[in-house]
Amino acid sequence: xSTVTFDERRRAxxxxxxxxxxxxxxxxxxWACFAYLSLDWSLLFSGESAGYMVQFIQRFFPPxxxxxxxxxxxKGTLETLAISALxxxxxxxxGLFLALPAAGRLGGLPKAATRFFLNFxxxxxxxVWAALMVMAAGLGPFAGTLALALHTTxxxxxxxxxxxxxxxxxPTQALVESGASPSLAFVYGTLPSITPQLIAYSxxxxxMNIRMATVLGFVGAGGLGQMLYYELSLLxxxxxxxxxxxxxxxxxxxxxxxxxxRRRQMRPGG
Amino acid sequence: MSFQLDRVGLIHGGNSxxxxxxxxxxxxxxxxxxxxxxxIIGPSGAGKTSLLRxxxxxxxxxxxxxxxxxxxxxxxxxxxxxxxxxxIGVIHQAPPIPPRQRAITAVIAGRLGQWxxxxxxxxxxxxxxxxxxxxxxARLDLADRLFDRCDRLSGGQLQRVGVxxxxxxxxxxxxxxxxxxxxDPALADLTIGQLHSEAATRGVTLVASLHAVDVALRWFxxxxxxxxxxxVFDLPAVKVSDGVLRDxxxxxxxxxxxxxxxxxxxxxxxxxxxxxxxxVAPPRVI
Amino acid sequence: xxxxxxxxxxxxxxxxxxxxxxxxxxxLMWPLLHIAxxxxxxxxDSRNLAVMGGFVGxxxxxxxxxxxxxxxxxxTIETLAMATAGVVLALLIAAPLGLVLSHSxxxxxxxxxxxxxxxxxxxxLSRFTLLLLRGIPEIVWALLLVRAFGLGPAAGVLAIAIxxxxxxxxxxxxxxxxxxxxxxxxxxxxxxxRLMAFFYGLLPGAAQELASYTVxxxxxxxRASVIMGFVGAGGLGQLMDQSMKMLNGGEVSTILVIFLxxxxxxxxxxxxxxxxxx
Numbered sequence: 001x002s003t004v005t006f007d008e009r010r011r012a013x014x015x016x017x018x019x020x021x022x023x024x025x026x027x028x029x030x031w032a033c034f035a036y037l038s039l040d041w042s043l044l045f046s047g048e049s050a051g052y053m054v055q056f057i058q059r060f061f062p063p064x065x066x067x068x069x070x071x072x073x074x075k076g077t078l079e080t081l082a083i084s085a086l087x088x089x090x091x092x093x094x095g096l097f098l099a100l101p102a103a104g105r106l107g108g109l110p111k112a113a114t115r116f117f118l119n120f121x122x123x124x125x126x127x128v129w130a131a132l133m134v135m136a137a138g139l140g141p142f143a144g145t146l147a148l149a150l151h152t153t154x155x156x157x158x159x160x161x162x163x164x165x166x167x168x169x170x171p172t173q174a175l176v177e178s179g180a181s182p183s184l185a186f187v188y189g190t191l192p193s194i195t196p197q198l199i200a201y202s203x204x205x206x207x208m209n210i211r212m213a214t215v216l217g218f219v220g221a222g223g224l225g226q227m228l229y230y231e232l233s234l235l236x237x238x239x240x241x242x243x244x245x246x247x248x249x250x251x252x253x254x255x256x257x258x259x260x261x262r263r264r265q266m267r268p269g270g
Numbered sequence: 271m272s273f274q275l276d277r278v279g280l281i282h283g284g285n286s287x288x289x290x291x292x293x294x295x296x297x298x299x300x301x302x303x304x305x306x307x308x309x310i311i312g313p314s315g316a317g318k319t320s321l322l323r324x325x326x327x328x329x330x331x332x333x334x335x336x337x338x339x340x341x342x343x344x345x346x347x348x349x350x351x352x353x354x355x356x357x358i359g360v361i362h363q364a365p366p367i368p369p370r371q372r373a374i375t376a377v378i379a380g381r382l383g384q385w386x387x388x389x390x391x392x393x394x395x396x397x398x399x400x401x402x403x404x405x406x407x408a409r410l411d412l413a414d415r416l417f418d419r420c421d422r423l424s425g426g427q428l429q430r431v432g433v434x435x436x437x438x439x440x441x442x443x444x445x446x447x448x449x450x451x452x453x454d455p456a457l458a459d460l461t462i463g464q465l466h467s468e469a470a471t472r473g474v475t476l477v478a479s480l481h482a483v484d485v486a487l488r489w490f491x492x493x494x495x496x497x498x499x500x501x502v503f504d505l506p507a508v509k510v511s512d513g514v515l516r517d518x519x520x521x522x523x524x525x526x527x528x529x530x531x532x533x534x535x536x537x538x539x540x541x542x543x544x545x546x547x548x549x550v551a552p553p554r555v556i
Numbered sequence: 557x558x559x560x561x562x563x564x565x566x567x568x569x570x571x572x573x574x575x576x577x578x579x580x581x582x583x584l585m586w587p588l589l590h591i592a593x594x595x596x597x598x599x600x601d602s603r604n605l606a607v608m609g610g611f612v613g614x615x616x617x618x619x620x621x622x623x624x625x626x627x628x629x630x631x632t633i634e635t636l637a638m639a640t641a642g643v644v645l646a647l648l649i650a651a652p653l654g655l656v657l658s659h660s661x662x663x664x665x666x667x668x669x670x671x672x673x674x675x676x677x678x679x680x681l682s683r684f685t686l687l688l689l690r691g692i693p694e695i696v697w698a699l700l701l702v703r704a705f706g707l708g709p710a711a712g713v714l715a716i717a718i719x720x721x722x723x724x725x726x727x728x729x730x731x732x733x734x735x736x737x738x739x740x741x742x743x744x745x746x747x748x749x750r751l752m753a754f755f756y757g758l759l760p761g762a763a764q765e766l767a768s769y770t771v772x773x774x775x776x777x778x779r780a781s782v783i784m785g786f787v788g789a790g791g792l793g794q795l796m797d798q799s800m801k802m803l804n805g806g807e808v809s810t811i812l813v814i815f816l817x818x819x820x821x822x823x824x825x826x827x828x829x830x831x832x833x834x
Contacts, residue, residue: 004400011417012374012397022832030644033637037709056704082591123816127695127783131800136608137598145592215695218787222593232699248691328745330667348663348671356747366742368760379756383747390752439746 060241069239072227073246079141080223080250083216084209087148092202094149095156100186102161115158122154126212130221141222148209148216159201163194207258214247224250271340272443272475273325274301279333280320280499294320295331296499302475304442307466309490309507310479313519317499318479319363322445325477326360327351339442356383359441363448365432369421373412373431376420377403380439406434409464411457425452433461437468444469446478450485455530458482462489482529483515607803614805624807628795628814635791635818638709639777642716643770649689649721654728657682660737660758661750682725690722698784712789716777727769735761768830775826782815792818 101110102118129147137143172189176182217225224247231239280295294317302308310318323329324336327343336343341354359380367376378397382390389398397403400416407413410430420428429452436444446465450458462478462485469476480486486493487507495502495518502518503510515526528534598604655661657679664675694715701711732754740757744750785793792815799807 004404008400008404008416012400013395030640033640033644036633036637037641037713039641039710039713053704078591082588086588086592086594120816123819124812125779125783127786128796128812131786131797135611135800135803136604137595138601138604141592142595142598145594211693215693218695218699228696229699232703244692244696247693247696248688251691251693252687326745328666330669344667344669346670348669351669352663352747352749354747355745358746360742360745362742366739366757368736368739368757370760371756375756379743379748380746382743382749382752382756387749387752390749391755394755 059237062238063241063245064236064238065242069242073224073242076224076227076243077246077250080213080217080225081210083141083144083148083221083223084206084213087145087213088152088202088206088209090145090149091152091156091205092198094153095160096198098153098157099160099164102157103164105164115161118154118157118161120154121150122152122158124151126151126216127219130216131219134220139220139222139226144213144216144221144223147221148213152205152209156201156205160194160198163197163201164190167194203258203261207254210254211251214250271337272302272304272306273339274337275299275324275334276337277334278324278331278336280317280324280329281332294499295324298334298499298501300494300501300504302477304475305469305473306492307469307476307490308478308492308494309486310477310494310496311481311483311486311518312496312502314481315498316496318496319447320499321496322360322447322477322479325443326358326445327355328360352383356439357442359436359439359444361433361436361444361446361449363429363451365420365428367420367428367431367435369419371420373407373418373420373423373434374400374403374416376431377406377435377438380435380437383439403434403438406437407431409437410434410461426454426457429453430457430461433465437464440472442474444474444476446476448479448481450529451481453529458485458529481527483526484528484534611803611805611808614803615809617806618810618813619804619806620810624810628792628811631785631790631792631795632814632818634709635781635785635793636778636822638712638781638789638791639716639774639822642713642781643720643774643777645713645717646720646724646773647770649717650724650728653682653686653721653725654732655750655754657686657725657729658732660732660740661744661754663744663750666741666745686722686725688722690719690726692719694719694780695784695787698789699787702788707788707790707794709790712781712784712791715784715789716780720773720777724770724773728766731762731765731769732758735765764833767833771826771829771833775822778822779819782818 098114098118100106102114104111126147129150130144133143133146133150137146167190169190171193172185175185175189180188213223213225215225217223217227218229220226220229224243228240228243228247231237231243275298278295278298280293282292282294298321310321312318320329324331325338327336327338330344339354339357341350343351343354346354374397375393378393378399385393385398392398404413404416407416407430410433412427412430412434415423415427415431420431423431429449433446433449436446444465449465450461453461465476465478466489468474478486478490487510491507492504493507493510494504495514497518503514505514519526526534659665659679662675662679663669664671697715697718698711701714705711705714735758737758739761740753743753743757748756781789781791782793782796785791785795786797788794788797792811796808796811796815799811
């Protein structure tokens with residue numbers, strides 16, 4: 001067994017000082033977060049609260065599966081789907097309309113202004129929009145549709161604008177030069193080449209919006225979310241668990257279908 | 271008895287881990303006692319790697335029976351199999367070392383199968399043993415690269431780190447899959463020499479598959495020729511003649527593969543020849 | 557000469573297909589609008605208009621009193637703390653489940669050897685658990701946890717821990733399977749334990765991607781924390797919910813601006829950290 005020099009020991013400690021200090025800093029920050037929140041851990045781990053938790057969970061089983069309630073759930077699911085579909089559709093239409101100035105087709109100032117507007121629309125979370133729309137249009141799925149439409153317009157508008165900027169301009173130019181009006185040239189020249197991309201973005205967004213639509217109801221914007229909030233407020237845990245199960249099934253179902261569609265598109269010739 | 275294969279066959283099945291349905295090994299019967307040193311030679315695609323992997327218990331044969339270190343690995347429990355595998359050391363042709371890892375950590379990983387978990391965990395931050403890996407790397411002339419990252423090493427140096435890891439593991443069965451393919455002849459000699467002295471001093475079995483015929487014949491007393499998944503010959507090195515070799519490599523280009531890519535030929539087995547190197551003790555022992 | 561060449565087609569062969577698509581879409585629109593109770597007229601209903609007008613009118617000027625601003629600052633810090641604590645707890649769930657789920661660390665696959673059945677069963681169970689954890693939206697968890705633990709950030713932290721644990725676990729497993737798995741497999745073949753094979757074989761190569769995704773999720777968690785405040789889980793969201801319920805437009809506009817700045821800050825931190833890790 002040969003000896004190890006001090007220099008070797010020092011080098012063995014490896015890891016630059018830089019890495020050690022960063023990790024230490026992160027650890028301190030994380031500890032600070034927990035300390036600031038002063039979470040009451042005993043609430044989670046004491047025997048008493050564990051018993052309370054078990055009782056709480058027990059109230060959710062068995063879920064209410066009566067045909068009457070299942071009908072209401074079906075209606076709620078349809079409402080959720082309709083909210084997401086209509087909201088995405090509106091957003092795609094308005095988004096396309098706003099994408100034109102946002103891509104710079106109408107000059108520099110409109111571009112900046114539209115971009116700012118679209119950014120604002122998408123920075124405000126859907127739920128906040130939903131709360132505002134409930135104020136403007138009353139409780140119910142209409143508020144949810146508007147909220148999704150507003151937020152998604154911001155998202156799709158920006159995505160569409162990027163597509164427009166990346167599309168080659170020769171086809172449209174050629175049409176304009178041969179006498180077509182600019183709007184017709186756009187429809188015949190640019191639109192066909194970006195339509196597949198636009199549809200792909202919209203479908204992807206619709207999938208996300210279905211998930212979103214299920215929770216917008218928490219502030220009164222219709223669908224399964226509103227049902228869940230309502231049942232929980234009345235302490236109808238059995239009904240609430242049925243709604244949660246329905247939400248889960250909907251999300252899993254939508255996930256599976258979109259994965260299937262994506263697999264089909266990846267196959268050659270699909 | 272170090273290992274014994276009885277009519278072992280291997281067909282790569284259809285499952286994702288092993289690849290398409292191809293026959294890799296055909297009715298292999300091979301036996302070796304403790305302390306023996308064997309070389310496996312043959313054209314590419316002959317099944318050398320598959321044979322070594324069967325010996326290493328990483329591949330389960332589809333036919334036949336395997337006994338390694340006096341145990342049938344596929345009848346052991348998970349824990350016993352783990353212990354058996356810790357006694358078998360495999361040197362891979364392409365070293366399986368993450369690029370950003372340091373050489374010392376890569377070598378220390380050789381004892382993961384033997385150390386308790388806390389010792390292995392602590393070694394991530396500060397190696398529990400610095401002298402050990404350093405000495406193994408020194409045997410292969412790499413001691414100055416002890417703390418360097420592996421992506422800063424050349425191909426030959428990286429291969430030597432892989433060898434050092436297995437030397438540090440100190441296994442009872444040493445398997446080497448083309449361990450010197452990326453090295454020049456001098457380094458290849460040094461490395462094979464170290465494997466030999468390791469096998470000799472500790473009295474363990476060494477099996478190496480080699481691409482270079484000259485290295486195989488120079489260093490190993492027993493040579494096995496493999497072709498299309500079957501053993502063509504199993505001879506002491508002195509009995510391997512030119513004709514035998516040409517038969518083995520029949521489909522390859524005219525020259526036999528060597529470490530330095532220079533032409534190589536043997537005189538007939540029964541003629542006295544002073545130009546042929548006989549099996550001797552390794553040139554250098556550190 | 558074949559008929560189709562001598563007689564030019566007079567009808568667009570695609571017309572029928574396109575017409576039926578458009579007709580189908582239009583037919584679908586009517587029930588869609590009905591179910592979604594699409595009534596634009598409601599927007600201009602005098603009552604709603606009055607409420608909305610008064611509310612929006614109150615946006616300017618935004619409330620900028622020191623008292624309210626310090627309240628907002630505390631809420632913002634609470635939101636950031638919630639997101640960070642939530643993601644850290646999520647790691648505690650995601651790390652072990654991700655390691656178990658990833659078949660790069662499967663010993664029974666080598667050979668294949670003993671324990672194949674148990675291994676696959678455990679992996680299926682973990683996949684199912686992760687699916688369950690992230691299938692339910694975090695705000696639903698938050699609502700349930702508020703009912704169980706009362707108002708305040710605890711419910712939000714746990715809700716993030718649960719859902720993000722599910723998301724991180726799935727992605728961790730995918731990252732570990734996608735990279736170079738040879739080093740870890742070779743270590744397992746040499747008798748190493750699974751955890752050590754991960755640290756010595758997988759982590760050096762995967763660390764950057766794992767950390768980068770985790771930081772991205774932290775940024776998402778900041779936004780989610782604000783949203784969960786709407787169901788009583790504390791932070792900026794709860795403040796905004798209260799101000800909205802009191803129809804105080806000025807406070808809402810202040811909080812909205814602060815929220816937008818917070819999102820920008822989180823985005824900047826996230827981008828900076830990820831560049832640092834590269």
